[in-house]
Amino acid sequence: MQLAHVSRHVTQDMILAIDPGDLNRDGAPKSEWRGRVRDGDTGEIVGGYPLMTVVARDVRRGKTLPLLTRLNTPRRTAFRSENHDILSVMDEVSRHIRKDLLWVIDRGGDRGILWDAWIRCERQVLVRAANQRYWCWRDRHKTAQQIARELPLKHQGQLRRGGPRVRFGITRVMLREHPDSPLWMIVVRHDRPEPLVLVTTRPVRGRRQGERMIHAYMDRWACEEGYRFTKQGFALESVPARRFTTLQNLVALASLAWGLLPVWQDRDSCLIRSSRRQKPDKALKFPFYSLLKGWQNLFRGARVLFWSLWRKRKPRSLIDDLFARNGSLATGPG
Numbered sequence: 001m002q003l004a005h006v007s008r009h010v011t012q013d014m015i016l017a018i019d020p021g022d023l024n025r026d027g028a029p030k031s032e033w034r035g036r037v038r039d040g041d042t043g044e045i046v047g048g049y050p051l052m053t054v055v056a057r058d059v060r061r062g063k064t065l066p067l068l069t070r071l072n073t074p075r076r077t078a079f080r081s082e083n084h085d086i087l088s089v090m091d092e093v094s095r096h097i098r099k100d101l102l103w104v105i106d107r108g109g110d111r112g113i114l115w116d117a118w119i120r121c122e123r124q125v126l127v128r129a130a131n132q133r134y135w136c137w138r139d140r141h142k143t144a145q146q147i148a149r150e151l152p153l154k155h156q157g158q159l160r161r162g163g164p165r166v167r168f169g170i171t172r173v174m175l176r177e178h179p180d181s182p183l184w185m186i187v188v189r190h191d192r193p194e195p196l197v198l199v200t201t202r203p204v205r206g207r208r209q210g211e212r213m214i215h216a217y218m219d220r221w222a223c224e225e226g227y228r229f230t231k232q233g234f235a236l237e238s239v240p241a242r243r244f245t246t247l248q249n250l251v252a253l254a255s256l257a258w259g260l261l262p263v264w265q266d267r268d269s270c271l272i273r274s275s276r277r278q279k280p281d282k283a284l285k286f287p288f289y290s291l292l293k294g295w296q297n298l299f300r301g302a303r304v305l306f307w308s309l310w311r312k313r314k315p316r317s318l319i320d321d322l323f324a325r326n327g328s329l330a331t332g333p334g
Helices: 002-009 082-096 112-120 144-150 207-218 221-233 244-263 269-275 288-300 302-310
Strands: 015-024 035-038 045-058 063-071 102-105 125-128 135-137 140-142 155-158 165-175 178-189 196-200
Touching (some): 002 063, 002 082, 002 244, 015 035, 015 082, 015 221, 045 082, 045 221, 045 244, 063 082, 063 244, 082 112, 112 165, 112 178, 135 144, 140 144, 144 178, 155 207, 165 207, 178 207, 196 207
Parallel strands (some): 102 125
Antiparallel strands (some): 015 045, 035 045, 045 063, 125 196, 135 140, 135 165, 155 165, 165 178, 178 196
């Protein structure tokens, strides 16, 4: 229901960010079918469940639309693999969104099984290279970081809109398994020890298209912030529930509630003013925490606002006036 409703607001200028996250239930050892996951905040292996989130992000306007959040567990017999979950989620979202949008995923998406599926179905994806494979480049086989050290960085652009300028280069590479399917690699030299290396199935020609790809990847943080908001905004990691079906339903309800908030992110500045967590002179990058707190403050005051109405004495029933005690119609004094 959420995906069908929100997908109508997805435009051609948006990107689709997908992120395999986690629901940390290490403090609830009796949770049904609990497995082992990597906590994205601490990096530790804890008890919990895989959590898959997809958002649509308008890079220019900074607007986020939550599309889908799915909770799974590897201990169920129906579970196949995380790769299968990623592909099935992408297929489900694509059935509702008929536009050929760009999918953006972090280095966890640099897997041979995923590349095979994306190239076979001609899906447009942008992936951060994990430096764990060899790419065919200029009749040689090199890793992503080896290519990054040799590639001339001919272009300049911004890592983020309004941010400092960085140098980057664009080149064409192929997978050894798909020598006839060209891919485009973007190498960005920024303030980290290793360059940022992105690979996409969408042709990249020139500085502007390369800079758009960089902005698209940097804006995928909205997906990470999205599933973190789903967990923290609705306290899903600490809820006292044991059954896996209950947790799935709670995740679905939290995702549905999050899906209602985008309606207000461009309309009701009153909610944001009353609960914003950033300085007033700064634009909100991710307004959902403030929107959620604003609604919580509103409904917290509803008991005071409507208490007198709820406690008001009910009016006398007209049945007593309409019928006499013996069951016949009551007659007037005349």
